[in-house]
Amino acid sequence: MKQFPAFSAALAALALASCTMPADPPPKSMHAQLKTATQVDVKRYSGRWYEVARLPQWFQKDCASATADYSLNKDGSIKVVNTCIQADGSRRSVEGRAEPADGTNSRLKVRFPGKWYAAAIPVPKEGNYWIIDLTPDYRHAIVGTPDRWTLWFLSRSPRISKQDFARMKKVAHEQGFDTSRLVVDAHTRIGG
Template structure:
């Protein structure tokens, strides 16, 4: 009887550690983001769908510095069916000197991850996601992204652990 309890306890510990471990490999970000080059307006090309962007078109994000460490974030969209314009203001900060991993909040004190995974050398497009692979955005400085660049990005995403079939392509007018 003692062995049954011991074996059950060991099994529970193993299951606990398995449940706590990530099902994904660690997510690589770009080596460095120059925040001054990253600031400004980005247009959403594609995203994983979530309640806060449901039924949105003409989605954009504008980044500007609030102070030396804090980035002001303004997300805008237009509701597809009503043409109602929505705006959300938030703030972000880099968690290390690379500036490739940020924490973003629209509902303080709660912050979420914003990791820059792919970034064009001229800061014309970027791919942002989270280590959980729950959130993903393809962003560009223009409302349209050339098909070749889209295809290059789509080729890279599975190796980062993202399911490209979950992408919703944003209507930009």
């Protein structure tokens, strides 16, 4: 098996990375419980979302023009299809399944079955995909994880006003996310 040494090296690197500490202490708000949207109507949340910005993630390396499509399954779960364009111009998609972790639908348990890392990454009972902000018209959403290492700004359009982008940054920063590390997606247009 030629893949075993590479897999072992990747697993060792992941274990080592999890032992390192950030150089700066986390903001005080990082110790507080992450606040989520009060209530999410899954039907209204369904559809296409464009990634406006994100915190860098290994699984999105060399990904641009990212979108997330959500649709309701018959069993009440949510189908998640994340797509991006890779550096070589090819399209990459991953399909997952989300289940509400509470009655607000703002905390979701998302899994991506069939991926090598799916079994290695436990999904906590309180969910791993938290909708921390959602505009009343369902045009913009901020999604993050309770550990504050992952964060996405989502919009129904790749165009967003400077004011809306600044508001999203402020909300995320106040929740303890390091917004200085945000990567703006290649398709995003921030304007007046």
